[in-house]
Amino acid sequence: MPATLRHRCVRALAAGALSAALASAGSAAALAADNAPPAVPSVTHSAPAKPMTKAxxxxxxxxxxxxxxxxxxxxxxxxxxxxxxxxxxxxxxxxxxxxxxxxxxxxxxxxxxxxxxxxxxxxxxxxxxxxxxxxxxxxxxxxxx
Structure with a gap:
């Protein structure tokens, strides 16, 4: 019986660690998606921007x-x-x-x-x-x- 109890504890710890790893990977992917630069619309017919000069x-x-x-x-x-x-x-x-x-x-x-x-x-x-x-x-x- 002690061996069975030990196996259950090891399995429970392994399942908990795996769940934590998957949850953090999912939140990291979501965080990376939030930090992605916004899409810039393309401009086809505009004059070149004049650089600002300081008086x-x-x-x-x-x-x-x-x-x-x-x-x-x-x-x-x-x-x-x-x-x-x-x-x-x-x-x-x-x-x-x-x-x-x-x-x-x-x-x-x-x-x-x-x-x-x-x-x-x-x-x-x-x-x-x-x-x-x-x-x-x-x-x-x-x-x-």
């Missing part, structure tokens, strides 16, 4: 050190910015970019030039940005004394 603005300041009340001129190029787009001069004030009273528009070819007056003594962090704020130049530093 950018370069900027150089004419003086890196000025006296309080003096003006600085910032010039550069706006790449992939439509001619006629309004550009503004901004400075960092209390942790936020604030627009100064200096603006211009982008010329044909992307060139621009604007002049702004700096009244506050200390280090001024400036940038040129589109009026919508989506594109801006790297930060420029000017010492005002």
């Amino acid at each position: 950018s603005i370069t900027a150089k300041v004419n003086h890196t050190s000025v006296k309080a009340g003096e003006s600085v001129t910032v010039a550069g190029r706006a790449k992939d910015v439509k001619p006629g787009t309004k550009l503004v001069l901004q400075h960092m004030h209390n942790g936020k970019w604030t627009t100064l009273h200096a603006n211009t528009t982008v010329k044909k070819g992307g060139a621009y030039k604007l002049t702004g007056k700096l009244n506050t003594k200390g280090t001024e962090h400036l940038r040129v940005a589109t009026s919508d704020g989506k594109t801006h130049s790297p930060t420029l530093t000017v010492m005002v004394h």
Whole structure:
């Protein structure tokens, strides 16, 4: 009798292991089917997609050190910015970019030039940005004394 009981236990364990293996194989196949890439419909008559380009603005300041009340001129190029787009001069004030009273528009070819007056003594962090704020130049530093 002990041999028969042992055989039944071995059979039960083997059947359980086989069932577990089959169940995990079935769920793995279902999981693989869920992770399959979706079918992409074919397009026969469409124009080639134009690559997206990111607009950018370069900027150089004419003086890196000025006296309080003096003006600085910032010039550069706006790449992939439509001619006629309004550009503004901004400075960092209390942790936020604030627009100064200096603006211009982008010329044909992307060139621009604007002049702004700096009244506050200390280090001024400036940038040129589109009026919508989506594109801006790297930060420029000017010492005002």
